[in-house]
Amino acid sequence: MKVxxxxxxxxxxxxxxxxxxxxxxxxxxxxxxxxxxxxxxxxPIVGILSLFMGGILALQTGYSLSNLPGAQxxxxxxxxxxxxxxxxxxxxAFLLTGRVGSAxxxxxxxxxxxxxxxxxxxxxxxPTRLLVMPRVLGxxxxxxxxxxxxxxxxxxxxxxxxxxxxxxxxxxxxxxxSLQQFVDLDSLNDGLVKAEIFxxxxxxxxxxxxxxxxxxxxxxxxxxxxxxxxxxxAILTLDYFVTKxxx
Amino acid sequence: MPIFDQHRKAPVSIKINGVCKAFGERIxxxxxxxxxxxxxxxxxxxxxxxxxxxxxKLLAGLDRPDAGHITINRTSLDRVKKxxxxxxxxxxxxxxxxxxxxxxxxLALYFREHALYDEAEIEKRIFQVLHMLNLQNTAFxxxxxxxxxxxxxxxxxRGLLMEPDVLLFDEPxxxxxxxxxxxxxxxxGFVNKNLGMTTVIVSHDIILAKNIGTHIGVIQNGKIDExxxxxxxxxxxxxxxxxxxxPTINLEHPNFLSLxx
Ligand SMILES: Nc1ncnc2c1ncn2[C@@H]1O[C@H](COP(=O)(O)OP(=O)(O)OP(=O)(O)O)[C@@H](O)[C@H]1O
Ligand SMILES: [Mg+2]
Numbered sequence: 001m002k003v004x005x006x007x008x009x010x011x012x013x014x015x016x017x018x019x020x021x022x023x024x025x026x027x028x029x030x031x032x033x034x035x036x037x038x039x040x041x042x043x044p045i046v047g048i049l050s051l052f053m054g055g056i057l058a059l060q061t062g063y064s065l066s067n068l069p070g071a072q073x074x075x076x077x078x079x080x081x082x083x084x085x086x087x088x089x090x091x092x093a094f095l096l097t098g099r100v101g102s103a104x105x106x107x108x109x110x111x112x113x114x115x116x117x118x119x120x121x122x123x124x125x126x127p128t129r130l131l132v133m134p135r136v137l138g139x140x141x142x143x144x145x146x147x148x149x150x151x152x153x154x155x156x157x158x159x160x161x162x163x164x165x166x167x168x169x170x171x172x173x174x175x176x177x178s179l180q181q182f183v184d185l186d187s188l189n190d191g192l193v194k195a196e197i198f199x200x201x202x203x204x205x206x207x208x209x210x211x212x213x214x215x216x217x218x219x220x221x222x223x224x225x226x227x228x229x230x231x232x233x234a235i236l237t238l239d240y241f242v243t244k245x246x247x
Numbered sequence: 248m249p250i251f252d253q254h255r256k257a258p259v260s261i262k263i264n265g266v267c268k269a270f271g272e273r274i275x276x277x278x279x280x281x282x283x284x285x286x287x288x289x290x291x292x293x294x295x296x297x298x299x300x301x302x303x304k305l306l307a308g309l310d311r312p313d314a315g316h317i318t319i320n321r322t323s324l325d326r327v328k329k330x331x332x333x334x335x336x337x338x339x340x341x342x343x344x345x346x347x348x349x350x351x352x353x354l355a356l357y358f359r360e361h362a363l364y365d366e367a368e369i370e371k372r373i374f375q376v377l378h379m380l381n382l383q384n385t386a387f388x389x390x391x392x393x394x395x396x397x398x399x400x401x402x403x404x405r406g407l408l409m410e411p412d413v414l415l416f417d418e419p420x421x422x423x424x425x426x427x428x429x430x431x432x433x434x435x436g437f438v439n440k441n442l443g444m445t446t447v448i449v450s451h452d453i454i455l456a457k458n459i460g461t462h463i464g465v466i467q468n469g470k471i472d473e474x475x476x477x478x479x480x481x482x483x484x485x486x487x488x489x490x491x492x493x494p495t496i497n498l499e500h501p502n503f504l505s506l507x508x
Contacts, residue, residue, distance in 0.1 A: 121308075122308075123356070
C-alpha cells in the first residue's frame with residue numbers, strides 16, 4: 001500500500017516538476033550545483049567498479065570461450081555491448097541510488113521532520129520548485145556523463161584483462177576492433193535512454209519518500225532504507241521492460 | 248531609513264467558524280469559533296498538548312480542517328493561499344530555519360525567490376532587522392551554530408521581513424531567558440503598533456498575554472469558550488482558566504504518594 005502511495009506521489013512530483021520548469025532560469029544555478037555534487041560523489045566509485053566489472057566480464061567470458069576455437073575474437077563485442085547496453089546504465093543507477101538517492105531522502109526527510117518544508121510553504125515557495133526540480137535536472141544532466149564514463153572504463157577493464165591474462169589468446173588490437181565493429185551509436189543511445197529513465201526514477205522516488213516523512217530520526221532512517229529497496233526494485237523492473245521496448 | 252513601507256496595507260480580520268480537526272480517534276479541535284479584529288494582537292493560551300500548534304498550522308494554511316471555515320477579510324483561506332492575496336507569516340516554535348544555508352541566506356530566501364528587491368536592498372533590510380534583534384554577529388553563521396533562543400529570534404526576523412498581513416507566532420518566548428523574552432515581547436508589541444498587522448500568538452506566557460494581548464483566549468476541550476482582555480482574564484470565573492493562570496502546587500499530591508506505597 002505504502003509502495004503504491006510512493007509511486008503515486010512520484011508521478012505527482014513529475015507532473016509538478018514539469019509545471020515548475022518555467023521557473024528554471026532562477027533555479028538554473030541550483031541545478032548545476034546539484035549536478036556537480038552528484039558527479040563529485042559518484043564519479044570515483046563508478047570508475048572503480050566499472051573497471052572491475054569490465055575486467056570480470058572479459059575474464060569470465062574469455063575463459064568460457066577458451067575451448068571454442070576462434071570464439072575469443074568476439075570478446076571485444078561481448079564486453080562492449082554488455083557494458084553499454086546493460087551493465088553501464090544499471091551499475092551507474094545502483095550507485096546513484098546508494099550515493100545520491102539515499103542522501104536526497106535523508107536531507108528532504110529531515111527538512112520535513114524539522115518543519116523546514118512547512119516554513120517554505122508559509123513563504124509561498126513551492127518545495128517542488130526549490131528542492132525537487134533542481135535535483136531532477138541535476139540528475140538528468142549528470143547521468144549520461146556517468147554512464148559514458150562507466151562504459152569506457154568497463155571497456156578498458158576488459159582490455160586490461162585481455163592483455164594480461166594467459167587463457168585469453170587474442171591481443172588488444174583484436175579486442176578493440178571487435179568492440180568497434182559491434183558497438184554502434186544505436187547501442188550507446190539505447191543505453192543512455194535507459195540511464196535517463198533510471199535517473200528520473202531514482203531522483204523522483206527519493207524525493208517522494210523524503211518529502212513525505214513525518215516524525216523524527218527513526219522515521220528518517222526508515223525512509224532511507226525504503227528508498228534504497230524500492231528504487232532498486234523499480235530499476236530492475238523498468239530495465240526489463242525498457243530493454244524489451246528498445247530491442 | 249525605514250525598512251518597512253510606511254504606506255502600509257489596511258489590516259485584515261480573521262474569522263474562524265466551526266473548525267474541527269482530529270488525528271485518527273483523537274479529536275484535537277472541536278467546533279472552534281474565533282474572531283480576530285483587524286490589527287489586534289490575539290493571544291491564544293492553554294496547557295501543553297491541547298492543540299495550539301495544530302490550530303496555528305490550520306490558520307497558516309499548512310493543514311486543512313476536517314470541517315469549518317477560516318476566512319481572512321471574508322476571503323476563504325484556500326483562495327488566499329492560491330491567489331497569494333494576503334501574506335501569512337508564521338514563526339515556528341523551534342525556528343524551522345533552513346539548516347543547509349547561512350542565517351543571511353535564510354533571511355534572503357523569500358526576497359530572492361520572489362524577486363522582490365535587488366541584492367543591495369535585501370542586505371540593507373536584513374541587517375536592519377538583525378540589528379533590531381541584536382543578531383548582527385550571526386548573519387554568516389549556520390543555523391546549527393546558534394542557540395535555541397537565537398534561532399527563535401532569527402525565525403522572528405524572517406517572519407518580520409516578509410511584511411505579512413497576518414503574523415502568527417508559536418510560543419515566541421518559550422526557551423528564552425526573561426530578559427530576552429521581555430525584549431521579544433516589546434518588539435512584537437512595537438511592530439504591531441507601528442505596522443498594524445493582525446497578530447495571533449500562541450503562548451503559555453501570561454506576562455506576554457497581559458502586556459501586549461488585545462484579546463486573550465484560552466483553549467479548552469478543543470474550543471475557545473470565552474475571550475478575555477488583559478484586565479478581565481485575571482478575574483475570570485472559569486475554574487479551568489483560573490487553574491491555568493494560578494496553578495496550585497501540592498507536593499503531597501495523591502498520585503505521587505501512591506508511588507511510595
Ligand atoms: N500530525 C499529527 N498526527 C497525530 N497527532 C498529532 C499530529 N499533530 C498533533 N497531534 C496531536 O495533537 C495534539 C495537540 O498537539 P499540539 O502540538 O497542537 O499541542 P500544543 O498545544 O502546541 O502543545 P505545546 O504547548 O506543548 O506545544 C497532541 O495530542 C498531538 O499528539
Ligand atoms: Mg505547540
